[in-house]
Amino acid sequence: MGSARLDINLNAIAENWRALDGKTGTGTETAAVVKADAYGLGSGPVARHLAAAGVRTFFVAVAEEGAAVRAAVGPGPAIGIFSGHMAGDTDLIAAHDLTPMLNSPAQMDRHLSALPGAAFGIQLDSGMNRLGMEPAEWEAVKARALEAKPWLVMSHLACADDPDHPQNAQQLAAFRGMTDGLGLRRSLSATGGILLGPDYHFDVTRPGVGLYGGLPFATALPVVQLTLPVVQCRDLLPGEPVGYSATWVAPRPSRIATVAAGYADGLLRSLSGKATLFAKGTPCPLAGRVSMDLLTIDISDLDEDPETLEILGPYQGIDALADAAGTIGYEILTSLSARYDRRYGTA
Numbered sequence: 001m002g003s004a005r006l007d008i009n010l011n012a013i014a015e016n017w018r019a020l021d022g023k024t025g026t027g028t029e030t031a032a033v034v035k036a037d038a039y040g041l042g043s044g045p046v047a048r049h050l051a052a053a054g055v056r057t058f059f060v061a062v063a064e065e066g067a068a069v070r071a072a073v074g075p076g077p078a079i080g081i082f083s084g085h086m087a088g089d090t091d092l093i094a095a096h097d098l099t100p101m102l103n104s105p106a107q108m109d110r111h112l113s114a115l116p117g118a119a120f121g122i123q124l125d126s127g128m129n130r131l132g133m134e135p136a137e138w139e140a141v142k143a144r145a146l147e148a149k150p151w152l153v154m155s156h157l158a159c160a161d162d163p164d165h166p167q168n169a170q171q172l173a174a175f176r177g178m179t180d181g182l183g184l185r186r187s188l189s190a191t192g193g194i195l196l197g198p199d200y201h202f203d204v205t206r207p208g209v210g211l212y213g214g215l216p217f218a219t220a221l222p223v224v225q226l227t228l229p230v231v232q233c234r235d236l237l238p239g240e241p242v243g244y245s246a247t248w249v250a251p252r253p254s255r256i257a258t259v260a261a262g263y264a265d266g267l268l269r270s271l272s273g274k275a276t277l278f279a280k281g282t283p284c285p286l287a288g289r290v291s292m293d294l295l296t297i298d299i300s301d302l303d304e305d306p307e308t309l310e311i312l313g314p315y316q317g318i319d320a321l322a323d324a325a326g327t328i329g330y331e332i333l334t335s336l337s338a339r340y341d342r343r344y345g346t347a
């Protein structure tokens with residue numbers, strides 16, 4: 001095999017969804033966020049499997065993603081669009097029965113005039129200042145919105161991965177201030193907010209990264225395994241350099257394995273000199289720079305040449321690799337290459 005193999009465990013995703021669902025009361029529905037192609041893992045297979053596991057509501061970032069999810073899950077589940085009703089989206093929204101989360105009075109005008117009677121939700125800004133209506137905007141359109149019966153009113157927490165951050169309570173109070181007493185279904189929390197406790201749960205939660213095995217859901221089951229084929233191995237004398245810019249020099253008689261994946265496959269160049277790969281559990285350090293399609297690995301301590309080396313899996317999860325790259329698990333996942341040989345398993 002010439003390309004690296006990415007194993008995606010769909011049952012682990014479903015188990016993570018069940019575990020997050022179990023953290024909230026029976027009155028709280030747990031949706032699933034499958035934006036960015038389900039965080040790089042494939043929104044079609046992931047959404048189909050989650051729908052079979054009982055997910056009734058999906059969220060994506062843009063309407064085009066929603067159309068793909070609708071094709072995968074068929075009629076029935078609700079599909080919310082975080083970016084709302086953008087100019088030019090009307091036909092997609094209508095054709096695929098998507099539910100835009102309206103972010104501004106202008107989006108509300110657009111939606112109610114283009115598709116009167118069609119489902120919509122409202123996104124409010126409770127302090128992140130990224131998406132959603134400001135309190136004064138909401139006040140101005142609230143009566144008209146309520147008359148049209150929103151499906152859901154939501155907001156998003158900026159600091160939920162840090163339970164001690166004072167902005168969590170501030171955003172909770174702001175959200176309550178904008179929505180208490182209106183009789184609307186409400187949603188505030190993604191993965192991090194679920195872990196903040198019941199005050200944050202409301203009627204619907206919207207986990208993403210926790211489904212895919214990432215922090216802040218520390219007890220998530222790992223979902224991905226990435227196995228890189230060895231193209232060739234060679235012996236080096238002490239003092240011989242490896243790779244671009246000769247940043248690694250053999251400190252002893254060394255053996256180097258070259259494996260088939262690089263920064264074009266989402267193995268970020270910031271991993272240069274920092275990543276660790278594994279040969280059946282034995283750690284082997286990356287030697288030198290990450291190339292576009294290749295990595296060079298110091299396998300001097302192995303008894304025999306490996307056929308493959310693992311960079312994601314039981315020995316190293318997405319957040320451990322993210323730490324080495326100076327990023328977050330989300331970016332490791334969403335960078336995973338389309339070039340990988342993807343296998344969906346239900347082990």
Ligand SMILES: *Cc1c(COP(=O)(O)O)cnc(C)c1O
Binds near residue numbers: 033082155192208
């Ligand atoms: C991405 C996103 C989520 C999911 O967040 P995670 O941290 O991955 O659980 C939920 N809601 C909104 C508005 C988002 O943008």
